[in-house]
Amino acid sequence: MKIKLLIVDDETLLIKGMRYGLGDEYEIDEAYDGQEAVKKSRNKEYDIIILDLMLPKKDGLEVCKEIRTFSQVPIIMLTAKGEDMTKVMGLEFGADDYMTKPFNLLELKARIKAILRRTKKIDENANHSEFEIGEFKVNTLGRKIIRNGEDINLTGKEFDLFLFLATNKNKVFSREALLEKIWGYDYYGDLRTVDVHIRRLREKIEYNSSNPKYILTKWGAGYYFKD
Template sequence: MKIKILIVDDEPLLIKGMRYGLSEEYDIDEDEAVRKAKSKEYDIIILDLMLPKKDGFEVCKEVRTFSQVPIIMLTAKGEDMTKIMGLEFGADDYMTKPFNLLELKARINAILRRTKKVEENSVASEFEIGEFKINTLGRKITRNGEDINLTGKEFDLFLFLATNKNKVFSREALLEKIWGYDYYGDLRTVDVHVRRLREKIEDNSSNPKYILTKWGAGYYFKYN
């Protein structure tokens, strides 16, 4: 069964190139992201930031209200702040235009491998760590019975740190472990995801008690 991808972009030549480069391996839809994401199951969404009606931030935010499908956001060269904002709005990854189709395929495959690996290799489909209950098949987390709405990468990051409790991982190591390939992007990608995760799981994100920073070394999940 082919992987289903939704491409959201208003550049015909770029869409044509992606269809040509990906169509033999993936089924591809185009445009109307929110409506299509609600009506069909996709494995991944490729979302351009600059769209004629709604920008990619708004589309990403809307999709995140009902779906945790992985999203790769496309940004213009040099727009560092927009990359960070894309992650803040719930994107899992970003690529800068122009990009190499082989790299895009590598990132798509890495995200999908990571998702499959989490589902296949977990010790149990459902288990508890302190106040948290983790369902690896449904990729859901609850804390004291309340659902926590995480993106795909936030879930992967939480699961990795929580199942390696009290072990410190550098940002470089987390990029390799969570993103699953030799990542050439900004190390702030990890910082953004950690900050968003803290905002969702901690009582006080500015004074966290679960995901902690070991200055000069990295991040770890504290559990006694």
């Protein structure tokens, strides 16, 4: 079965080049503005979305935020060179990863495959589709966690990060190690990617994110999960 991919960009030539470069293993749909992207995301389940930041009608941040209200599909955001603050905002709004234009299509393919491989690997490695860690009930098939009967809405990468740390309790992982384990490739980007996802995860699972109980920091070493 082909991977269902939605490319969202207002540059026709760029989409054409991506279609050519990605090859026949992908079932590719296109959207040329933010409104069209949200509509297509509601009407069809995609395996991954490539989302440009600068779009007509709705920008990429708005699109990402809206998609996250109804879907946890992995999103790779495309940004222009030097837009560091926007990259962080993209992660804050729920993007799983980002790439800076211009980019190499081989790297894009590697990132797509790494995200999908990591998602599949976590599901396959879980001993049960549903189990408990502390006060959390984890559902690996639905890719969600429940506390006190309430669903905690996590993005794909947040769920991966939670499950990896929670199933490796009390083991400290550096940001570099987490990038390799969760993002699944040799990452040459900004280590803030991990920090942003940790912060977002704490805001969702901790009673007090400024004084976390579960996901802790070992200064100078990395992050770990304490049950």
